[in-house]
Amino acid sequence: xxxxxxxxxxxxxxxxxxxxxxxxxxxxxxxxxxxxxxxxxxxxxxxxxxxxxxxxxxxxxxxxxxxxxxxxxxxxxxxxxxxxxxxxxxxxxxxxxxxxxxxxxxxxxxxxxxxxxxxxxxxxxxxxxxxxxxxxxxxxxxxxxxxxxxxxxxxxxxxxxxxxxxxxxxxxxxxxxxxxxxxxxxxxxxxxxxxxxxxxxxxxxxxxxxxxxxxxxxxxxxxxxxxxxxxxxxxxxxxxxxxxxxxxxxxxxxxxxxxxxxxxxxxxxxxxxxxxxxxxxxxxxxxxxxxxxxxxxxxxxxxxxxxxxxxxxxxxxxxxxxxxxxxxxxxxxxxx
Amino acid sequence: xxxxxxxxxxxxxxxxxxxxxxxxxxxxxxxxxxxxxxxxxxxxxxxxxxxxxxxxxxxxxxxxxxxxxxxxxxxxxxxxxxxxxxxxxxxxxxxxxxxxxxxxxxxxxxxxxxxxxxxxxxxxxxxxxxxxxxxxxxxxxxxxxxxxxxxxxxxxxxxxxxxxxxxxxxxxxxxxxxxxxxxxxxxxxxxxxxxxxxxxxxxxxxxxxxxxxxxxxxxxxxxxxxxxxxxxxxxx
Numbered sequence: 001x002x003x004x005x006x007x008x009x010x011x012x013x014x015x016x017x018x019x020x021x022x023x024x025x026x027x028x029x030x031x032x033x034x035x036x037x038x039x040x041x042x043x044x045x046x047x048x049x050x051x052x053x054x055x056x057x058x059x060x061x062x063x064x065x066x067x068x069x070x071x072x073x074x075x076x077x078x079x080x081x082x083x084x085x086x087x088x089x090x091x092x093x094x095x096x097x098x099x100x101x102x103x104x105x106x107x108x109x110x111x112x113x114x115x116x117x118x119x120x121x122x123x124x125x126x127x128x129x130x131x132x133x134x135x136x137x138x139x140x141x142x143x144x145x146x147x148x149x150x151x152x153x154x155x156x157x158x159x160x161x162x163x164x165x166x167x168x169x170x171x172x173x174x175x176x177x178x179x180x181x182x183x184x185x186x187x188x189x190x191x192x193x194x195x196x197x198x199x200x201x202x203x204x205x206x207x208x209x210x211x212x213x214x215x216x217x218x219x220x221x222x223x224x225x226x227x228x229x230x231x232x233x234x235x236x237x238x239x240x241x242x243x244x245x246x247x248x249x250x251x252x253x254x255x256x257x258x259x260x261x262x263x264x265x266x267x268x269x270x271x272x273x274x275x276x277x278x279x280x281x282x283x284x285x286x287x288x289x290x291x292x293x294x295x296x297x298x299x300x301x302x303x304x305x306x307x308x309x310x311x312x313x314x315x316x317x318x319x320x321x322x323x324x325x326x327x328x329x330x331x332x333x334x335x336x
Numbered sequence: 337x338x339x340x341x342x343x344x345x346x347x348x349x350x351x352x353x354x355x356x357x358x359x360x361x362x363x364x365x366x367x368x369x370x371x372x373x374x375x376x377x378x379x380x381x382x383x384x385x386x387x388x389x390x391x392x393x394x395x396x397x398x399x400x401x402x403x404x405x406x407x408x409x410x411x412x413x414x415x416x417x418x419x420x421x422x423x424x425x426x427x428x429x430x431x432x433x434x435x436x437x438x439x440x441x442x443x444x445x446x447x448x449x450x451x452x453x454x455x456x457x458x459x460x461x462x463x464x465x466x467x468x469x470x471x472x473x474x475x476x477x478x479x480x481x482x483x484x485x486x487x488x489x490x491x492x493x494x495x496x497x498x499x500x501x502x503x504x505x506x507x508x509x510x511x512x513x514x515x516x517x518x519x520x521x522x523x524x525x526x527x528x529x530x531x532x533x534x535x536x537x538x539x540x541x542x543x544x545x546x547x548x549x550x551x552x553x554x555x556x557x558x559x560x561x562x563x564x565x566x567x568x569x570x571x572x
Contacts, residue, residue, distance in 0.1 A: 193435055193438060197431060206410070207414065209443035
């Protein structure tokens with residue numbers, strides 16, 4: 001039995017990756033939940049907004065790199081992020097003007113808006129492919145590791161290595177900052193409160209003189225910023241590939257719904273719940289169990305509940321389980 | 337005598353092809369309480385919505401303080417000094433009591449703390465619960481939040497759509513007392529009520545609507561004394 005090695009292995013293969021992934025999902029789910037709260041539909045184009053946002057960030061990153069501008073040990077993409085957000089906001093606000101507003105004026109049913117957002121999703125997807133291609137792109141140019149597995153082993157004398165990639169730390173730190181700013185905005189500022197009021201009771205918000213078009217613009221801006229940040233962090237942590245972002249839509253929706261659509265706290269909780277379950281269920285626990293269990297009890301099999309190809313199934317099992325018992329999600333969102 | 341503060345004259349109109357209101361007229365003097373009563377489906381709430389511009393009128397006009405507002409949107413009427421408390425979903429449930437009041441004053445750019453203190457002194461319970469989400473309050477307290485939110489705009493006319501629907505008789509009396517207090521501060525009140533007898537007791541003027549038209553119009557006292565009104569609408 002070797003608990004120390006078990007803990008290190010657990011941290012290295014499960015806790016750290018799942019925390020970073022959870023932060024990325026949480027940011028994505030926050031965007032979905034804010035659009036749902038204000039515009040009252042599930043925005044299927046969110047994954048592709050993330051892809052488009054990340055693509056613009058990559059293009060700007062390349063531009064900065066060509067000009068020799070960088071952030072030293074930090075990835076240049078962080079510097080490109082504000083520009084990427086601004087560019088993506090233009091596209092999203094343009095889409096709202098050209099597409100969504102038409103249906104809003106007609107007071108279209110949410111299900112129609114969902115279908116509309118699917119159309120937007122396909123167009124954005126194509127646009128991103130035209131813009132940057134379909135290949136995998138690695139645009140992380142910062143320091144790769146904060147803790148290197150080999151250095152860790154040498155320093156501690158343990159058999160297991162612990163690797164902490166800088167992108168994982170950047171992800172978590174950025175997510176914490178973004179969430180803090182978002183909650184400050186929603187709970188402390190006049191505009192943020194008016195958004196919550198609009199989400200709570202649209203008619204009464206109108207009676208109070210809250211301008212719906214303004215609230216909608218703010219919602220899109222916030223969702224776009226969240227999408228671009230989430231997409232960029234995901235791309236830095238792994239690689240950028242348009243199709244992966246399309247697939248990311250599934251766990252993001254699962255996170256938002258599990259937490260309760262329209263509830264920002266729920267989106268964050270849902271993001272981490274989905275991430276930890278996904279990583280936990282698809283991880284082969286043989287190594288950790290080998291360290292943690294008494295001698296002679298080591299398992300023969302891999303102890304992997306599901307192969308990684310099925311990781312998206314995990315989101316849906318959780319989704320069904322939660323919705324069966326709490327139909328509005330863990331944090332009392334609006335009913336779906 | 338100068339003309340009443342609110343005049344809604346000859347209102348005719350409805351939601352679709354058929355008219356609900358037929359030449360309906362409502363007037364409210366400054367600082368007085370006017371109550372609309374009548375049987376179910378008489379168009380009481382519709383008449384109030386028409387006054388607030390939530391219903392397109394085919395005929396008739398609405399004037400407030402001498403100004404014609406017939407073609408203004410509800411939001412623009414809020415800026416003209418009207419405040420409306422809907423019958424249901426009249427608070428922001430996930431927001432705190434204090435935030436509800438702040439949202440009521442959304443259009444105001446001046447200091448709202450004085451008005452908020454006035455609301456708190458009118459409804460002391462709200463001050464104790466100001467950090468609590470409005471959705472967690474009891475029905476009566478929620479009505480107080482709803483009225484408080486409407487008062488935050490510093491309206492000159494407060495319109496209440498069945499403020500006592502679904503609250504206990506004790507809470508109802510309490511609410512009526514508060515409404516009288518609001519009227520004494522110079523705010524005109526137009527109110528739709530199911531509890532006709534109690535409402536007419538506090539009313540300066542009562543309007544009995546039947547099928548979207550004025551049937552009886554008099555002071556609250558006179559309507560209560562009228563045997564015809566008593567027999568048909570107040571249950572003897």
